[in-house]
Amino acid sequence: MLRVVRPAAVLTLLASVAILGGQEKKTEPEAKLPVGVRLRLGTDRFREPSYISAAAMSPDGREIAVCSGSTNIRFVNAETGREIRSMVIGEYLRTNQLFFTPDGKQLVTAGYNGIHAWSVTDGKKVNTIPPVDKDRRDGQINLSEDGKVVSTSTMYENALVKVMQLSDGAVLGTIKPVHNSTLYSALSPKGDLVATWGQHYARGGNPTPADTAMPRTVHIWDVKTAKQIAAVETDVANVMTVKFSPDGKHFATVGYGVIQLWEAATGKQVRRFAGRGSSNQTSIAFSPDGKSISVSASHGSVQSWDVTTGKRIGQCEGPTISQVFLHYRPDGQLLAWGINTNTLVLWEAPSGKSITPVGGHFAPATSLQFTPDNKHLLSCGQDGRMIRWETDTGKELEPVELREDVAKRRTYGYPRTYNSPALFSPNCKFFIGSSADGSGTSVWDADKNQELFALAGGNGYVDRNGVIVFSPDSKKLVAINRYNGREVAMTLPVWDVETSLPLPPLKGQKGDFTAAAFSTDGAILTTCSYSYSPQGGQVAEAWSWDIATGKVLSKTQLPNTQFMSASFLDHRLFVAFANNSLQQKIYDALTGQEVRPLEGTNNAQASCMTLSPDRRLIGMGMMGNNRYAPNGRLTRFEVRLVAWEAASGTIRHEFNVAGVNVMAMAFSRDGRTLAVSLSDTTIMLFDLDQRPESPEPLKPADLTEIWKTLEEPSARKAYAAMTSLIARPAEAVPFLTAQLKPSDGAKPDATKIAKFINDLDSPRYIVRETAMKELERLGGLARDAVKEALEKKTVSPEMRERLEKLTDKTNKPDSGTELLRPLRTVETLERMNTTDARAHLQTLADGGDSPVTRAAKEALQRLGVR
Numbered sequence: 001m002l003r004v005v006r007p008a009a010v011l012t013l014l015a016s017v018a019i020l021g022g023q024e025k026k027t028e029p030e031a032k033l034p035v036g037v038r039l040r041l042g043t044d045r046f047r048e049p050s051y052i053s054a055a056a057m058s059p060d061g062r063e064i065a066v067c068s069g070s071t072n073i074r075f076v077n078a079e080t081g082r083e084i085r086s087m088v089i090g091e092y093l094r095t096n097q098l099f100f101t102p103d104g105k106q107l108v109t110a111g112y113n114g115i116h117a118w119s120v121t122d123g124k125k126v127n128t129i130p131p132v133d134k135d136r137r138d139g140q141i142n143l144s145e146d147g148k149v150v151s152t153s154t155m156y157e158n159a160l161v162k163v164m165q166l167s168d169g170a171v172l173g174t175i176k177p178v179h180n181s182t183l184y185s186a187l188s189p190k191g192d193l194v195a196t197w198g199q200h201y202a203r204g205g206n207p208t209p210a211d212t213a214m215p216r217t218v219h220i221w222d223v224k225t226a227k228q229i230a231a232v233e234t235d236v237a238n239v240m241t242v243k244f245s246p247d248g249k250h251f252a253t254v255g256y257g258v259i260q261l262w263e264a265a266t267g268k269q270v271r272r273f274a275g276r277g278s279s280n281q282t283s284i285a286f287s288p289d290g291k292s293i294s295v296s297a298s299h300g301s302v303q304s305w306d307v308t309t310g311k312r313i314g315q316c317e318g319p320t321i322s323q324v325f326l327h328y329r330p331d332g333q334l335l336a337w338g339i340n341t342n343t344l345v346l347w348e349a350p351s352g353k354s355i356t357p358v359g360g361h362f363a364p365a366t367s368l369q370f371t372p373d374n375k376h377l378l379s380c381g382q383d384g385r386m387i388r389w390e391t392d393t394g395k396e397l398e399p400v401e402l403r404e405d406v407a408k409r410r411t412y413g414y415p416r417t418y419n420s421p422a423l424f425s426p427n428c429k430f431f432i433g434s435s436a437d438g439s440g441t442s443v444w445d446a447d448k449n450q451e452l453f454a455l456a457g458g459n460g461y462v463d464r465n466g467v468i469v470f471s472p473d474s475k476k477l478v479a480i481n482r483y484n485g486r487e488v489a490m491t492l493p494v495w496d497v498e499t500s501l502p503l504p505p506l507k508g509q510k511g512d513f514t515a516a517a518f519s520t521d522g523a524i525l526t527t528c529s530y531s532y533s534p535q536g537g538q539v540a541e542a543w544s545w546d547i548a549t550g551k552v553l554s555k556t557q558l559p560n561t562q563f564m565s566a567s568f569l570d571h572r573l574f575v576a577f578a579n580n581s582l583q584q585k586i587y588d589a590l591t592g593q594e595v596r597p598l599e600g601t602n603n604a605q606a607s608c609m610t611l612s613p614d615r616r617l618i619g620m621g622m623m624g625n626n627r628y629a630p631n632g633r634l635t636r637f638e639v640r641l642v643a644w645e646a647a648s649g650t651i652r653h654e655f656n657v658a659g660v661n662v663m664a665m666a667f668s669r670d671g672r673t674l675a676v677s678l679s680d681t682t683i684m685l686f687d688l689d690q691r692p693e694s695p696e697p698l699k700p701a702d703l704t705e706i707w708k709t710l711e712e713p714s715a716r717k718a719y720a721a722m723t724s725l726i727a728r729p730a731e732a733v734p735f736l737t738a739q740l741k742p743s744d745g746a747k748p749d750a751t752k753i754a755k756f757i758n759d760l761d762s763p764r765y766i767v768r769e770t771a772m773k774e775l776e777r778l779g780g781l782a783r784d785a786v787k788e789a790l791e792k793k794t795v796s797p798e799m800r801e802r803l804e805k806l807t808d809k810t811n812k813p814d815s816g817t818e819l820l821r822p823l824r825t826v827e828t829l830e831r832m833n834t835t836d837a838r839a840h841l842q843t844l845a846d847g848g849d850s851p852v853t854r855a856a857k858e859a860l861q862r863l864g865v866r
Contacts, residue, residue: 033684034655034684035655036686036687037684037685037687038673038685038687039393039394039684040682040684040685041389041394041396042359042396042681042682042683043081043357043359044680044681045080045081045082045357046076046081046344046346046356047342047344047681048068048342049068049342049660049678049680050342051068052068052341053067053069053096054067054093055344056097056099056107057078057325058078058100058120059100059103059330060104060329061329061330061333062077062078062079063075063078063084063104064076064337064344065098065107065120067089067093068342070092071088071090071092072086072088072089073087073088073089073098074086075120078355081357086123088123089111089118090111091111091113092111094110095141099143101117102145102146102147106147107120108141108150110152112131113128113130114129114131115128115129115164115166117166127167127169129150129164129169139152139185140153140184141153142187143187144191145189146189146191147166148165148167149164149166149190150163150166150187151163151185151191152164153184154183155182155198156180156181156183159177159179160174160175161185161221162174162175163175173194173224173225175196175223176226178196178214178217179197179199181199182198183196183198184196184239185197186242186244186251187244188244189246190248192222192223192224192248193220193221193222193229193244194221194223195220195242196218196219197239197242197253198215199214213233215239216233216238216255217231217234217239218231218232218242218251218262219231220264220267229264229265230262230263230265230267231267232253232260232262234253234260235260235272236255237255237256239253239254240254240255240256240282241254241255241283241284242254243285243286245286246288246290247290249263249264250290251264252286252293254284257274258273258274259295259305260272260273261307271307272310273293273295273310275295282297282323282325282338283295284326285327285328287328291306291307292306292313293305294326294349296324296326296336296338297324298320298321298322298324300317300318300319300320300321300324301315301316302318302324302326302334302336302350313350314350315350316336316347316349317352318336318352319340319347319362321338321339321340321345321362324337324338325337333348334348334349335347335348335355340362341363341382341383342362343681344356345362360387360681361383361385361387361683362385363681364381364382364663364681365387365663365664365677365681365683366664366677367379367664368380368665369666370391370667370668370669370673372669373669374391374669374670374672374673375390375391375392377391377675379677379683391668391685394685425474425497426470426473426474427473429445430477431443431445432468433451440455440456441454441455441462441463441468442455443495455493462479465482466479466480467513467514469516470518471518471522472518472520474497475497475498475522476497476503476522476547477495477497478492478493478494478495478518478525478527479495480513480516481513482513482514489507489508490509490513492507492509492527494506494547503547506527506545508552509527509541509543510531511530511531512529512530512531513527513529514529514530514564514565515528515563515576517567517568519572520568520570521787523546523547523571523787524544524553524568524571525544525545525547526542526566526574527542527543527545528540528542529541529563530561530562533559537559537560538560538561539557539558539559539560540558540559540578541555542563542574542592543555544556544590544592548787548790553590554589554591556576556587556592561579562578562579563577563578564578564579564609565608565609567609567611568615569586569611570615570813572589573587573588573589575587575598577609577620583597584597584601584620585597586598586646588813590807595813595815596648596649597649598644599649600642601622606621606623607620607621607639607663608620608621608663608664609621610665610666610667611646611667613667616647616823617646618643619643619644619665619667621640621662622641622662623639623662638656639657639658639661639662640655640656641654641656641657641665641676642654644715645718647819647820647823648713648714648817648820650714651715652716652719653674653686653719657678659680660678661679662676662677662678662679663677670831671688671831672687673688673689674688691726695727697731698724698728702724703731703732706721706724707735707739709721710722710825711820713820718824722824722828722831725832726828726831729832729834729836732832733829733832733834736825736829737836737843740825740826740844741847742843742846742847742848743844743847743853744848750785752774753775753781753782753785754785755771756771756775756778756782757771757782757786757789759771760802761796761799768802772802772806780850780854781849782806786806786807790803790807822851823851823852826841826859830863841859841863842860842865844856845857845860
C-alpha cells in the first residue's frame with residue numbers, strides 16, 4: 001500500500017526540498033502554445049501522444065524514428081526532440097520493431113502485409129517482401145549489419161526462421177528451430193548465421209531433461225545449409241538477449257545478471273561476466289572494434305567490460321524504464337536510450353549525462369488538483385509521480401514519491417502508480433491506496449499514515465480500477481468493482497468512513513459499472529452501469545438511490561452507449577457523460593428525466609469530465625481521430641475542450657488542441673484557470689479570465705444593454721457582459737444592487753420548522769394537514785429538517801409517508817431560464833469580491849428561500865464570509 005502524505009505536508013515537503021536543493025525547474029517555452037493557453041507544464045520534447053510501440057536510432061545517432069501505436073512514424077532530432085518529418089506506413093507494426101539500414105537512407109518495418117523498406121527522406125515505399133505466413137504469429141525481424149539481409153521468424157509449434165535479401169525477397173535459407181513455443185532470433189552481421197532461443201514445452205508427454213534445459217539453450221545455425229553448427233547451454237534459467245560480435249565470430253548471451261561470450265563456430269565459452277541481476281537485461285552492444293561489451297538493464301544501469309581481460313571498464317545509472325537500448329555513435333560515444341511509456345529518454349554511458357530533458361511526467365497525468373490558494377497544481381501520473389507546479393510561473397518542484405513501509409512492501413510489492421480516481425477525500429483526512437500487485441484497495445488515515453480498512457465484501461475485494469467515490473462530507477464511500485458479471489444483480493457496498501462499517505447495501509442494479517456520484521448533500525447516490533440488450537447493443541443505466549432508505553428514486557436509460565462519468569450540480573441535478581451519445585444532458589435524480597441538453601455535443605466522444613468547484617461550469621474533453629488526406633499524409637486530430645455554463649447548458653469557453661487526447665481536467669478554485677492533462681505527458685493551463693486591461697467607464701446605456709445580455713441563453717455573450725462588469729466594480733455594484741433585490745418569502749425559523757414536522761404525527765387530521773401545507777410552502781428551507789426526520793428509526797409509518805411526499809416538494813431543482821440573469825449576477829458579484837459586492841451578497845443571502853438566496857449563501861462561504 002502507498003504510504004500517505006497529507007496535501008499540506010506534501011506542499012511543505014516539496015517547498016523545503018526545492019529551497020534546500022535549489023532544483024526548481026521552469027517549464028521551457030519551447031513550442032508555440034495553443035490559443036488560450038497561458039502555460040505549459042512539463043516539456044513536449046521527446047514526448048509522444050500515445051504509448052510508444054517501437055523506435056529506432058539512425059546510424060549517425062542524429063535521428064530517432066518513433067511509432068506510437070499508430071500507422072504514422074515520426075522522425076525526431078536526437079538532440080532537441082523536435083519532429084523533423086513524418087511518414088505514413090498504412091498498417092500497424094506487427095512486431096513492434098523498426099530498423100535503419102546502415103546508410104541511414106531506408107527504414108525497415110514489419111506489418112501484416114509483409115516486410116517493407118521505406119525511403120527516410122520522402123516516406124515512399126522502396127520495396128516489400130510478402131509475409132511468410134499471415135496465419136502465424138510473428139516473433140522478430142532482424143537486419144544484417146550491411147542492411148542487405150533480413151530475417152523473420154514465426155512462433156509456436158511450426159516455428160521457423162526465414163532469411164532473405166531485403167532488395168528482392170529472395171530466400172537465402174529457412175531454419176526450423178528446436179523451440180516450439182515463444183521464439184527469438186538474432187542475425188549475424190553478415191547474415192550468414194542465425195541464433196535461436198526461447199521457450200519449449202513437451203507437448204503430449206512428460207518433459208525430458210532436454211526439454212527442461214531448452215529455455216536456457218541457444219542454437220546457432222548456418223543459413224545456407226540450414227544446419228545447426230553449435231548449441232550452448234547457458235548458466236541462466238531463461239536467455240533474454242543474444243548478440244553477435246562485429247566480426248560474427250562470437251556471440252554473447254545475457255540473462256539475470258549473467259553475461260557469457262561464446263565462439264559461434266564451436267559453442268565454446270570464451271568468457272563469463274558477472275552483472276547486476278536485479279532486473280531484466282534488455283540490450284547488448286559490442287564496441288565497433290569488438291574490444292568491449294556493454295549490457296543495459298531495465299533498472300537503468302549500463303555496465304561495460306573489456307572482452308579480452310574481463311575487467312569492468314564502466315558503469316552508470318539511468319532512469320528505471322522498461323526497455324533500454326545501446327547505440328554507438330560514429331564518434332565512439334556510447335548512448336543509452338529507451339522508451340518510458342510516452343517518453344524517449346537518452347543519456348551517455350558511462351558518464352550518465354542526460355541528453356533529454358529531466359523532470360515532468362514520463363506518462364500522462366491522470367489526476368489534477370489545485371491547492372486552495374490556486375498558487376499550485378498537484379498532478380499524479382501513470383508514472384507513479386506526484387508533482388507540484390507553480391501556476392504563476394510554471395516552475396516544477398521536486399516530485400514526491402509516496403513510499404511504503406517495509407512490511408507493506410514485503411506483503412504487496414512496490415507501488416507503480418497512484419491507483420484511484422479519488423486520491424484524497426474532500427476533507428483530505430482519508431486516502432485510497434492500492435498495491436502494485438493488483439490486489440485490493442483500502443482506506444487510509446492520511447494523518448496517521450495508517451491503513452484503516454479494506455474495501456471488500458461478498459463480491460470480493462475492490463481492485464484499483466474500481467469505481468470509488470467519497471460523499472462531499474467525506475463520511476460515506478461507495479466502492480464498486482467495474483466488472484462483476486453482467487447478468488447478476490449487484491450488491492453495491494456503501495461504507496461509513498468514520499466507523500469503517502458498511503451501511504445498508506444497495507441492491508438490484510446489473511451490468512458493468514462505469515461511474516458513481518453523490519449529490520452535494522450526500523442524500524442521493526447515482527451509479528452508472530451498462531449491459532447488453534437481447535436486440536444487441538449496449539444499454540447505459542444511471543440508477544439514483546436514496547442513501548437513507550436504499551430505495552431507487554429513478555432510473556435513466558440510454559441505448560447504444562455507456563455513461564463514462566457522472567457529477568452532481570446540486571442536491572438533485574446531475575450530469576452524466578455518455579460515450580458516443582447523440583447529445584450530453586443534465587438529468588434530475590428524483591425523476592430520471594432530462595432537464596436540459598448541453599450545447600454542441602452531438603456525437604461527441606467524451607474522454608474526461610470535471611466540474612468547477614462552484615459547480616457553475618462543466619468541463620469536458622472530446623476525443624478526435626487521425627485523418628488521412630487523399631495524398632496519404634496524416635492530419636493530426638483535434639480535440640475540443642469545452643466548458644459549459646451549468647445553468648444554461650450553453651458553451652462559455654471552447655479551445656482546440658491538436659494531436660493529443662485529454663486525460664484529466666481541473667478548474668482552479670476561483671474558476672479562472674482550466675488545467676488540462678494531455679496524452680503527451682504535458683499539462684496546459686488555459687486562461688478563462690479575459691478582462692480588459694484598461695477598461696473605459698460604462699455609460700448608463702451600456703449598463704442597460706449589459707443587463708439585457710445577462711438574460712440571453714448564450715453563455716458566451718453573457719460571460720462577455722459579466723467580464724465588463726467585473727472589470728468596473730465601482731460602476732457595476734451600485735447598478736447590480738439596484739437591479740437584483742433579495743427574494744421575498746418565508747425566512748428560516750428552525751423552531752417553527754421543527755414544530756411543523758412534529759405536527760405531522762399529530763392525532764388531529766387538521767393539524768397534520770396544516771403542518772403539511774406549511775412545510776410545502778417553506779420549500780427548500782425545510783429540506784434539511786425533512787431529511788433529518790426521515791433518517792430517524794422511530795418515525796411512524798404515516799409520518800414517514802408524509803415526509804417522503806415532502807421530499808419532492810422541498811427538494812426542488814434550481815433550474816429554469818428565468819434564473820439565468822439572477823445567478824449570473826451573483827457570480828459577477830462574487831468574482832468582484834469588493835466590500836460593496838460582498839455586502840450586497842449578504843443582503844441577497846438574507847432573503848427568502850430561493851435559488852438566488854442559496855447561490856448568494858454559497859458565494860459568501862467560498863469568499864470566507866461567515
